[in-house]
Amino acid sequence: MTERSWREDNAIRLLENGEEFFPAVFDDIRAAQQEVIIETFIWWEDAIGRALRQVLEEAAARGVKVDITVDGHGSALLNKGFIQPLTDAGGRVHVFGPMAPKFGKHPNLLHRLHRKIVVIDGAIAYIGGINFSDAHMRYYGPESKQDYAARVQGPVVEDIRRFCYQAIGESARPRRRRLTDMFRRVPSEWLNPRAAAQVLFITRDNTRHRHDIETMYLMALRAAERDVVIMNSYFYPSYRFLRAMRQAVQRGVRLRLILQGNPDKQYVKFASRTLYDYLIGIGVEVWEYQERPSHAKVAVVDDHWATVGSSNLDPFSLALNLEANIVVRDHAFNRTLRASLDHVQTQHSRRVTRADVMHRHPLWHLWRTISFHLLRYLPKLIRLIPVKSMRVATIARAQEDLGPGDRKIGHAEQKLNRLP
Template sequence: MSDATGNDVSRIGRRWTEGNRVELLENGEEFFPRVFEAIGEARREVVVETFILFEDKVGQGLHAALCAAAGRGVKVDLMIDGFGSPALSPEFVAGLTRAGVKVRVFDPGKRFFGQRMNVFRRMHRKIVVVDGTLAFVGGINYSADHLADFGPKAKQDYAVELAGPIVSEIHRFVLHAIAVGGKGPSWFRRRLKARAEDANAPAGEAAAQFITRDNRRHTNDIERHYLAAIRSARQRIVIANAYFFPGYRLIKEMRRAARRGVDVRLILQGEPDMPIVKVAASMLYHHLLHAGVRIYEYCERPLHGKVALADDQWSTVGSSNLDPLSLSLNLEANVIVRDKAFNALLSERLDHLMQHSCKRIEAEDLAEWSSWRLVRSFFIFHILRWYPSWVGWLPRHAPKLKPLEAPRTQGGGATQTDAA
């Protein structure tokens, strides 16, 4: 089996792994210090995948941490997405590559009349692996808008820190992603082979799965795990998701769960970073509310989280939204956790949001039901039902990893660079 870059990942992250430590990290205030500290303590290797890397104070912090690690002999690999991180300066890239950081751009695309056209098949994952023993997975990018001091547009988001056997699976996955079907340098292939059978010792009590979505063999794995959790829930389901316009099956199972007495709650954007997000989600409100689903709009700042829980054990944190891009196009990664303590902590955090920072949407808050709304709703539902098949018709080019090189000095001191 291969992922969208042609890598053999058939045996990676498709089973429950016992004996893990899983810690919830909320927002940049908790996430960035832990990641930078872990990179600062790395002794052998750091691998980072991110959709967005900006040259603000957070991006500069990551830059400094990676350069320092490379400077003391740590092998450092950084993968960014060509759509999400399109404008890194030559100076920023040169600082990384001169320090020894291997920088790669996923599917770099040329602009057309100034517009980025590589919106489809994006590498939307956010993963860090340090020394093969510690990993971070979630929805937080390397940008200052994940910090509260950014202001009203600061994003609410989540990630997890992981230790234990699950990290071995995540480690093998990110090495495969870089290797691009074994075409990497010889030292890298040796490194990948050496890690093939590595297994970290137990570090905690949680069971976990590392689940990815690609455009080859794992096109709907994350969606299937959501569906299974919703179908098996008996007491409660809480989903907090930034970009909510899921497929027909997810909507149907949420309605069925609510009708059989499960307490189904959605936390969606009330102050979206893109207005179309709220418009799209609100088109589904009538269907969900009339089935008994409770809807809360988070109004304190933009919601960027992608987390969920079911009953008292199942939870997930990751990069995947519940919208057409994440469910049918992007490359995504989630961790699914089976652990009562983690579930209880995530539940406590989400309950706090609902009680203190959300507005509950009631049926009377919505516009009156009309024949036009009925017709519009009919078409929306059938679009949702069939869009996974439709997007399969889009070109499935094999995305490329393009290495970024340090600027090359030319005559007279001028330089040229191959920057994103």
């Protein structure tokens, strides 16, 4: 984490679900004058996906530099015809892990670009867990996701922007100054001390920053004095994370976990439930969110610390996927996020009690112990499996613009068409 540090005087706003997130992002893209950078795990060809393509195409057509990076597995259903209007307008689509399937399976299934980031004109950034798909909208139905993101303005945006350019193999170019910059006033929210948030941008990769996100969680748990609320969709943390939770409870900290009670993937619920008797035994409050699937990756500690991002608390996010979070020191943001989590807990969640986990067969406890240690060492075992390097291939123009030397681009384009 030496390359980045806490940035002061940021303005940050919490966005809950697609109903708040998508209109804000699309409006900011429509107002973009210089550049739009996006990283997303999923980009679907649905109403939200088409709306994103349209605003990006319009931005590229008026001369805005547009770069969108998708994961080769999460966005496997994209095809050339869908993205071609954007590339024809001058936008670029980057594919992380551009590999054709082997025997019907994606070779790098367990090595994924899981980040969700938007940067606009080097002045505004979005970060959180929301993908570009209808699944984050209420009209999607019972399977729509509960999730969060944050809109940030201030010095930390340049850290995020620089990182996104490095991810596609470029250096961040100096932002051009416009004549209106000379007369632009500081945003009014920056003049309010409550909005002057300290923000730290953190990522996890498989080289130098393997444990940065987990380390920030651990530091927060160890410093907690009164109250911790964690809402996480895939919860199966490391042993040291569980130990930090136990030590926090022993100090008198109230620790609440809001986990999935109505998941879209049943194995998620099963995995988390293997830890329930241990968590309840050490004094952690376990709540299951019942209204719909949860996709949230957020937490608040006491009255000043919070985090929002893409990282789950399971072996894949903590030890394999490429993730990004922000950590926020700000009382106002903490209160807003805490109020939302309190509402989710009290209105839409059920507390798991000791009676729910008491009368289990001894074989259950044996399975729990075996599965915990298997999942604990799973990332190390997966790293032994040889995979191709996690490169990014770029689709810069339509097919007719591709020359015989553009094998990387052609491979990515072929891949987008071939994946099921």
